[in-house]
Amino acid sequence: MSLVKTINLNSMFNYDSQSFKLFTKEIVDKIKELVGDKEYVIMEFCGTHTHEISRYALRSILPKNLELRSGPGCPVCVTAEEDIDYIINLVLENDLGVITFGDIVNVPGSVASLSYLRAMGKDVKVVYNPMESIKIAENNLNKNYVLVGIGFETTVPMLAHTLINIKQKGLKNLFYLSLHKLTPPATIALLNSNEVKLDGIIGPGHVSTIIGTKAWEDIAYKYKIPFVIMGFEPQDMLFGIYVLLEKIINKEYGVWNTYLRSVRYEGNKTALDLIFKVFRISSANWRGLGIIPDSGLELNDEFKEYDVKLRFPLTKEIKVRKTACRCGDVLRGAIKPYECPLFAKACKPSSPKGPCMVSSEGSCAAYYLYEMN
Numbered sequence: 001m002s003l004v005k006t007i008n009l010n011s012m013f014n015y016d017s018q019s020f021k022l023f024t025k026e027i028v029d030k031i032k033e034l035v036g037d038k039e040y041v042i043m044e045f046c047g048t049h050t051h052e053i054s055r056y057a058l059r060s061i062l063p064k065n066l067e068l069r070s071g072p073g074c075p076v077c078v079t080a081e082e083d084i085d086y087i088i089n090l091v092l093e094n095d096l097g098v099i100t101f102g103d104i105v106n107v108p109g110s111v112a113s114l115s116y117l118r119a120m121g122k123d124v125k126v127v128y129n130p131m132e133s134i135k136i137a138e139n140n141l142n143k144n145y146v147l148v149g150i151g152f153e154t155t156v157p158m159l160a161h162t163l164i165n166i167k168q169k170g171l172k173n174l175f176y177l178s179l180h181k182l183t184p185p186a187t188i189a190l191l192n193s194n195e196v197k198l199d200g201i202i203g204p205g206h207v208s209t210i211i212g213t214k215a216w217e218d219i220a221y222k223y224k225i226p227f228v229i230m231g232f233e234p235q236d237m238l239f240g241i242y243v244l245l246e247k248i249i250n251k252e253y254g255v256w257n258t259y260l261r262s263v264r265y266e267g268n269k270t271a272l273d274l275i276f277k278v279f280r281i282s283s284a285n286w287r288g289l290g291i292i293p294d295s296g297l298e299l300n301d302e303f304k305e306y307d308v309k310l311r312f313p314l315t316k317e318i319k320v321r322k323t324a325c326r327c328g329d330v331l332r333g334a335i336k337p338y339e340c341p342l343f344a345k346a347c348k349p350s351s352p353k354g355p356c357m358v359s360s361e362g363s364c365a366a367y368y369l370y371e372m373n
């Protein structure tokens with residue numbers, strides 16, 4: 001039986017989209033009343049929440065003693081330095097072409113980013129839709145390519161669909177690097193570390209659309225912490241934060257779904273089936289969190305022939321260098337972006353030193369763009 005409760009905004013507030021201003025005042029007043037003079041720390045796991053909280057300046061209207069911490073919910077940001085170093089070495093050793101999504105090209109590894117390969121004249125292509133990789137490989141049959149698969153549960157179905165098409169077409173020059181990550185195990189790792197004492201969690205809306213609210217139940221009950229799944233409009237987030245605070249103050253734990261127009265208890269079965277047709281669960285290396293068991297996806301036996309690591313094993317060992325970027329600490333919520341000594345000085349969106357400043361969902365970029373005053 002589902003232990004997840006659903007809460008509809010309209011059932012609790014006299015709200016319609018025309019009266020947003022009134023709603024905002026009403027709910028912010030209620031949040032202030034709930035918070036009082038106590039201090040609370042809640043974490044948003046999802047990078048889109050991070051971005052939208054900053055973009056709509058929600059911190060400026062919420063009480064200062066309610067702290068919103070950003071977590072490891074930006075898939076580009078959590079890509080480990082080792083993995084960027086690996087792609088660079090893979091290309092240098094085997095002269096592969098790289099096909100990937102935009103942000104990842106500028107993410108620094110421990111030595112350089114993929115833009116360094118471009119500067120060397122290597123073939124690094126950015127696509128918006130991974131299916132474009134098939135056209136690229138078909139038009140360049142004499143060259144081998146690696147499609148870099150980045151993303152959480154939300155993005156993986158699209159990549160799984162691409163891999164099924166690659167197999168159906170019998171392409172022999174397009175390979176795959178799976179850097180996919182699964183979010184619940186990372187949440188468990190954060191809670192286990194106890195580095196930041198969290199009172200409640202803003203559950204990811206997009207990811208939960210795929211994996212369902214049921215994926216968070218065991219975590220909420222084991223760690224006795226409330227999760228509220230919420231949408232991304234400002235009214236969604238304010239309402240979700242209000243519900244979360246209510247649960248924290250009443251010492252209730254469990255999962256509450258306030259994103260009813262998108263998230264279901266079971267998630268999206270079609271998308272989940274697609275994922276597990278192609279991938280199986282493996283460990284994954286997260287920037288800032290290290291290797292987390294069962295938090296990644298690798299190609300299953302049916303698709304192993306496309307695994308770039310098996311087809312082009314590296315001959316050299318990669319030595320990762322330590323950098324001054326503190327993205328790892330930012331991603332664990334251990335520091336805020338402006339507590340990094342490089343923030344807004346050596347590190348800006350025009351000269352990023354870490355992925356949290358590169359990605360549109362990164363917390364450093366969100367703070368730099370919307371919260372510098």
Ligand code: SF4
Pocket residue numbers: 324325326327328330337340341342343344347348352353354355356357358364
């Ligand atoms: S400000 Fe730049 S260097 Fe510092 S943690 Fe963020 S991305 Fe890394």
